[in-house]
Amino acid sequence: MAEISPDTLVPRATGPVATVYLVAPPGGRTAALKVYPQPLDRRTYNAVEVEQAKLAGLRSAPSIVRVESLDDLPDGRTGLRMEFCPQSLTDLIANGPLPIDNVIVLGQILSSVLAEAHDAGLVHGGVTPANVLERPSGQPALADFGMALRLRFPRDLMGDAAYTAPEVLREGELSEAADVYGLGAVLYLALTGLPPFPARPGESADDVVLRVLREPPAEVTGRDVPPGLSRLLLRMLAKDPELRPEAAAVVGEFEALLSGAGATPENETDFDDFRDELAAGRSVPLAVVEAPKKKASKVRVDEPSGGRKSRKPLLIGAGAAIALVAVVPVVFHPGSDETQSTPAPPAAVTAPSVTPSVAPKQAEIKLNPPVDKGTSVVLSWSSTKKSLTYAVIVAEQGVDKPQTSFRGELTTLTVQVSAGLKYCFLIQGSDGATTYQSAPAPIRGATCG
Template sequence: MAEISPDALVPRATGPVAAVYLLPGAQTRVLKVYPQPLDRRTYNAVEVEQSKLVGLRSAASIVRVEALDDLPDGRTGLRMEFCPQSLPDLVANGPLPIGDVIVLGQILSSVLAEAHEVGLVHGGVTPSNVLERPSGQPALADFGMALRLRFPRDLMDDAAYTAPEVLREGELSEQADVYGLGAVLYLALTGQSPFPARTGESADGVVLRVLREPPPEVSGRDVPPALSGLLMRMLAKEPDDRPEAVTVRREFEELLTAGPAEDELDFDDFSEELAAGRTVPVATIAAKPKKLVAQKQRKEPKKSRKGLLIGAAAAVALVAVVPVVFQPGQDDDATPPPAPNPTAASTTPTASTTIGTPATSAPSAIALKPPQDKGTSVVLSWSFPQELDEYAVIVAEQGAKKAIVGYHGPKTSVTVPVSPGLLYCFQIQGIDGVGMYLSARIGIRGATCVGQR
């Protein structure tokens, strides 16, 4: 462990268990300091947990412990990347756009599903642990049981996001992780917790409602019934009635693949109004009338509420649109659009006890091979020098008002159904924890694909 002077730390935030400080000279790193030093058992358990997290395919969506540092007074600090905002900050002005909520659900459920497969439980999925990187991409922080057992927190602080069995018995489990994720996504979708405190209600009153009452079901013309139904199952009172994280991931992938119905409004144009129209029963709202919420949202400049996943949503959210001009008879080759040039995360100073491996930079272009036109389907395949977390296939059909976005996980090939005789353009987008990567736009049957994303 490296030794750090407390005088050099810049206070950032104080939580129920630990305090967070900015590290001097390392604006991209923070130190989370616990009130007491780690004993050898806890230290070893943290190392084991973090080594497992490094090996997950979705590790880029986790805020991992990079190093352990000692303070002169004996306290221990965990060195991690700095993420400027958390989910409560982002929903302060109201719900997130529906596409962001679905992408957020897919990313976080992927993290939990893979962690559960290797025997890891998060133990505290709450809004404050869903962070936004400077790039706009989400990440799940505070992962693991070792520090929770060493420094127990007061469950009353996050009772509205805590599974009933945890409030009753204190037992953390995979099923409790799923409940916590459901409550977090409920906040993102509605702007409030499943059990917001009522005027004059005590913390005990909130706990009783979590234990006894079902959460209000979300309605709204932009809310897919499948999404609302999935959240209700994730928030079931009994652990055995909740879906496993791998099932949650699959259902979010299906929501991404389905895309918006043809008669739905363009979420990109009307996301503020649609979000304002999402409702829960009035009895659950405390001291914030729905009309005032809606008015406040409409006054906010659209770009000021960028929300989570600005980088990720461009790759796989339902609102992505690729303007395409079809010009039959010209070359099928397309010129790739400008792509972000992501930079590698800062390397952790070598004086600390480093856990895992630092992120590395990656090329910015996905190589999309010439599509294989089978008449009623097209086989697409592509390559990239490293494995990415998610890919999305964008398909623009001649005569269609907007492109179709299909989520395809980490696969690098897919068969897309097409109509005989129509022209098509295709593009691949991919994301990881660093940035977004694009392929060229390639057409078939004589189509030329032009325009900017």
């Protein structure tokens, strides 16, 4: 265990059991530190290590936010150091449901994670929107995996009742079937913008629990939702855990939806190439921009009653036949005492169909002034042309190559940044034939060329 100074911690979020801080060591990358109220006993410490070792061995490990180290605080508390993912699913659906294609890809990735984990004898124990995160690259990832800490620090389930299986609410029984239920509820939220059992005006938390226990969720219709997707979610949300499909079967059904077998003609899309790249954390080659060189057994959990929070992920670029030509005219000109650098020739992504050309005059993408929050920047934009697939380009002072995050059809993004550095941002959008781009937007006095 490493010891960490409280002076290096920046509060990020407070949950019912642990507090999340950001740690930004000088010259290092920002990480998240989840701090529990008491130190870990030897049994829990060993159990966490075993779980994390198993997760690291899964083929789907790149889609899991794993514990990088266990750190001690001087006051005796223990923190779990993990990569910092700036958004959760709750954040991403703040402006409305995700595109249907994105939900299908998300379901395929997350169900694959659960299927492999279950096969290795691991139960997640709490699949909620707060644990479905988005990396800065745009890749979705499942966090807070494992039972050791859930047993050591029991939490009240009332706040997440809408995403909790009926048998867990009744008996505290966490299982593979409960994981499938949680995933079904999370995907229901992504598809509709609401949980399967949203709180009604004047309704108490107990009322929500009663509906979870007794009422079926509403069938998802409209928006050209494939009937196969709606049926799958309802089966995943079955009251009886014996009636839910296993995670491996869920993977197969999402594969069928991705191949078009379960989609209506309006929604048939070839996701094969794009899905594989997403699961591996796809990134787009960009022009160089130089900155100045300055099967598991069921586990019973007895938990107290009380209130809880809910927070927000994700994601994903949609459209396998779309590639963006990464012409990124983002250059820093911080001052007269430093030399302006010149970007290298742009690198293009080969697409399975056509390679778009940049023609910003045919449509306008307006990037609003970035909102700088210190360790993150909130971006929002709009376009005069509908149905574009967007990519967000981020150029950081001192980094040779700008980074790209695929965003699908969403028009907001929270970007992780480092304190004290200058940044330029640019939005590109493609309709599959042509790529459009916004004017670059700076923060902290950066000059974007």
